[in-house]
Amino acid sequence: MIEVRPARDADEVRAALALRLEVFVVEQNVPVDEEVDEHDETALHLVAVEDGRVIATARVVMEGDTAKLGRVAVARHARRRGIAGRLIAASEAHARAHGATRVALAAQTGALPLYEKAGYIAYGERFMDADLEHLMMEKRL
DSSP states (O other): EEEEEEEEEEEHHHHHHHHIIIIIIIIIIOOHHHSSGGGGTTSSSEEEEEETEEEEEEEEETTTEHHHHEEEOOGGTTSSSSHHHHHHHHHHHHHHHTTTTTTEEEGGGGGGHHHHHHEEEEEEEEEEEEEHHHHHHEEEE
């Protein structure tokens, strides 16, 4: 069984950060100084836990009535099981509970179908971030 929820303690946050490093820095060659930032200290870190191990994570940063969803990462062995969709739904629930009326994110273009399936709408022009093509997306809550 996979449990999707906020990280419970510093160990789970560290596991989430380690997973992000594996996915973004190792797999996608994102520079580590672009992956970890000042928002990690105050953000909500959601995790998907299976057999006591963090296998996926996402981060929510509140900015007024907008929740910024980001750093969605799923361990290679756990992909294609609907876990990212569950993290997105949990992020939206957190956002609503904290007064957000909108969720915004910068999606890697390869992940556009995932976010479109969850009801996100693209806006603006494609742009490069860490040498990966992105597009801004949003969903009204």
